[in-house]
Amino acid sequence: MLHSLIRKEGCRTMYEVYCDSFLLYSSTIENLKIIKPKVSLEDNKTGSFTFTIYPDHPYYDVIKKLTSIVTVYQDDYLLFRGRVLNEEIGFYNEKSITCEGELAFLFDSIQRPYNYSGSITGFLSQLITAHNSQVDKSKQFALGNVTVTDPNNTITRSDINYTKTWEVIDKKLIALLGGHIIARHQNGVNYIDYLADYTAISNQKIEFAKNLLDMERKRKGQDIITALIPLGANLKDAEGNETKERLTIKSENGGLDYITDADAVAQYGLIFGTNIWDDVTVASNLLTKGRAYLASLSSAIDTLELSAADLAGIEENINSFHLGTYVRVTSNPHGIDQNFRVTKLQIDLMNPVANKLTLGGTIKTLTGNMTQVLDVKNGKDGKDGKDGKDGADGQNGKDAAIQSDTPPTDTSMLWLDTSLNPPLLKRYAPEYQLLIAEPSDWASNYTTYFIFNSKTGAYSAVTGTTTPAWVEDTYYQYVNWVTVNDTTQAFYLMEKNVSSEISKSETNIMSKVSEEYYLKDETDSLISSVSTTVEQNKNSVAILFNQYLADLEALAQGTDANFEEIKKYIRFIDGKILLGEVGNELELQIANNRISFLQSNAEVAYFSNNKLYVTDGEYTNSLRLGQFAFLPRENGNLSFKKLT
Numbered sequence: 001m002l003h004s005l006i007r008k009e010g011c012r013t014m015y016e017v018y019c020d021s022f023l024l025y026s027s028t029i030e031n032l033k034i035i036k037p038k039v040s041l042e043d044n045k046t047g048s049f050t051f052t053i054y055p056d057h058p059y060y061d062v063i064k065k066l067t068s069i070v071t072v073y074q075d076d077y078l079l080f081r082g083r084v085l086n087e088e089i090g091f092y093n094e095k096s097i098t099c100e101g102e103l104a105f106l107f108d109s110i111q112r113p114y115n116y117s118g119s120i121t122g123f124l125s126q127l128i129t130a131h132n133s134q135v136d137k138s139k140q141f142a143l144g145n146v147t148v149t150d151p152n153n154t155i156t157r158s159d160i161n162y163t164k165t166w167e168v169i170d171k172k173l174i175a176l177l178g179g180h181i182i183a184r185h186q187n188g189v190n191y192i193d194y195l196a197d198y199t200a201i202s203n204q205k206i207e208f209a210k211n212l213l214d215m216e217r218k219r220k221g222q223d224i225i226t227a228l229i230p231l232g233a234n235l236k237d238a239e240g241n242e243t244k245e246r247l248t249i250k251s252e253n254g255g256l257d258y259i260t261d262a263d264a265v266a267q268y269g270l271i272f273g274t275n276i277w278d279d280v281t282v283a284s285n286l287l288t289k290g291r292a293y294l295a296s297l298s299s300a301i302d303t304l305e306l307s308a309a310d311l312a313g314i315e316e317n318i319n320s321f322h323l324g325t326y327v328r329v330t331s332n333p334h335g336i337d338q339n340f341r342v343t344k345l346q347i348d349l350m351n352p353v354a355n356k357l358t359l360g361g362t363i364k365t366l367t368g369n370m371t372q373v374l375d376v377k378n379g380k381d382g383k384d385g386k387d388g389k390d391g392a393d394g395q396n397g398k399d400a401a402i403q404s405d406t407p408p409t410d411t412s413m414l415w416l417d418t419s420l421n422p423p424l425l426k427r428y429a430p431e432y433q434l435l436i437a438e439p440s441d442w443a444s445n446y447t448t449y450f451i452f453n454s455k456t457g458a459y460s461a462v463t464g465t466t467t468p469a470w471v472e473d474t475y476y477q478y479v480n481w482v483t484v485n486d487t488t489q490a491f492y493l494m495e496k497n498v499s500s501e502i503s504k505s506e507t508n509i510m511s512k513v514s515e516e517y518y519l520k521d522e523t524d525s526l527i528s529s530v531s532t533t534v535e536q537n538k539n540s541v542a543i544l545f546n547q548y549l550a551d552l553e554a555l556a557q558g559t560d561a562n563f564e565e566i567k568k569y570i571r572f573i574d575g576k577i578l579l580g581e582v583g584n585e586l587e588l589q590i591a592n593n594r595i596s597f598l599q600s601n602a603e604v605a606y607f608s609n610n611k612l613y614v615t616d617g618e619y620t621n622s623l624r625l626g627q628f629a630f631l632p633r634e635n636g637n638l639s640f641k642k643l644t
Contacts, residue, residue, distance in 0.1 A: 064084065510533070
């Protein structure tokens with residue numbers, strides 16, 4: 001591999017894309033560009049990489065379906081390795097390429113019928129050896145680390161069919177034993193690891209009001225089972241023939257064929273389910289497997305889908321998010337402060353703001369904690385008196401919070417505001433709270449509000465239908481109930497700066513318009529910046545467009561569509577700017593020393609070296625040359641006069 005290690009320049013994350021030994025893309029090389037490069041990675045999935053390449057790319061023709069090996073590097077980290085799967089050619093001969101990850105190589109080989117009894121390592125080694133005998137060297141693997149274990153220390157697997165290698169791994173190992181299949185690369189060798197869990201912890205955190213942009217929490221209640229009937233292998237009759245009856249745990253479980261999770265039953269009730277272990281022939285082993293399996297299903301599992309800014313590109317000594325690593329997520333408003341494993345990554349090589357990562361694990365929810373806090377009513381009965389009557393009942397405990405849709409009158413209590421979803425725990429603390437609103441909105445939305453006057457350094461209460469002339473960018477509203485541990489007040493005020501300037505010198509004219517948004521907190525953060533600069537001198541016109549975004553996911557959504565719309569009218573080709581709708585016969589072309597007017601791709605006029613050159617000209621009124629002019633007469637004739 002000709003990959004050259006990329007060093008960070010100012011901590012900026014760099015990407016390189018190779019097709020075999022050819023460098024397709026580098027964020028530092030201007031003529032090596034591809035469009036919409038996106039990597040999708042998921043735990044125990046093959047993953048994918050998609051991009052578009054145009055005919056003017058020097059390596060447009062080197063990409064071969066199914067045979068080319070494509071690699072994506074993030075700095076010096078191998079982010080993706082796989083092969084070209086699909087190719088679609090568009091109207092302008094652009095190629096839309098879809099690549100699948102290297103685990104898909106395991107679909108290229110067949111496992112013939114087998115009967116196996118032994119260790120997990122031995123079984124996986126057998127599968128990999130059979131795979132390697134059927135594929136070329138670039139698609140072969142060596143067995144790496146195996147940390148998944150089985151309670152019986154021995155597994156039994158068999159199959160009478162001809163099955164794809166990946167399907168065998170998925171159904172005979174992952175589905176029954178759990179764990180994670182990982183492709184790893186070391187010293188030129190492609191390894192397959194089978195790990196019980198990941199151990200790496202990212203040194204980059206996801207924190208509310210810092211790099212957490214959006215969050216969606218998903219819970220699948222249909223996956224919850226509180227009572228399990230474990231079933232083993234088919235039993236045999238006296239003659240040794242297999243029957244339809246399966247092994248159960250009755251002999252090892254007091255005559256019952258099911259087990260329960262008491263805590264889960266108390267919370268969700270009895271919800272029965274079954275699971276079959278075809279290779280288990282001993283009831284005690286079946287009971288062990290059943291208990292482990294039930295423990296994994298009896299809890300409601302939440303997954304977090306987050307949009308988070310990757311700070312590795314702007315901060316030193318922190319790493320980017322990688323699949324399988326554990327990440328610390330802290331968000332007080334959501335009641336979350338724990339480690340989660342990255343189970344899915346979507347990376348846009350050209351737009352880091354659009355990156356998404358999915359984290360999985362059991363969440364200790366804010367509402368769950370509230371339930372424990374609030375559920376303390378009714379004290380225990382008093383103890384029995386010795387040789388006498390029962391003692392009096394203990395005094396009922398007081399609720400830790402009042403649950404209601406409206407603010408309670410008792411301000412000494414916490415208030416669980418059930419009008420919100422999820423409910424928020426609030427406290428009574430009259431104070432000023434930051435508001436986000438445009439000045440024009442205040443008259444209609446608020447009758448009384450408080451405004452900070454930066455001129456005087458004082459707060460003023462305003463009541464009425466008009467907004468004072470001195471309104472500044474900081475707005476406050478007087479409130480009584482505030483969210484417990486809510487840190488959002490300190491971060492939600494946006495500051496918008498718009499500036500425009502025009503400067504003129506002997507050599508050029510410079511025009512610049514910029515717009516910046518700041519998120520105001522104790523460390524002001526630049527959220528977005530957009531600027532346009534036009535520089536004109538006697539030889540050239542230069543236009544510079546600059547845009548920086550570190551905004552919420554909502555700002556990233558639709559960017560691709562907007563970009564495609566802009567490309568219809570503004571294009572950058574070979575160092576030139578083309579203005580005009582694609583397909584229209586009229587275009588304006590701006591080069592370093594020439595502005596050309598094109599009709600049907602032919603130059604009909606151009607500006608260069610302070611002169612205008614026109615193939616054919618037609619003037620509807622007059623033509624002036626210095627102090628002289630051609631002027632039309634009322635009778636239709638033309639006069640040539642000197643102007644005074």
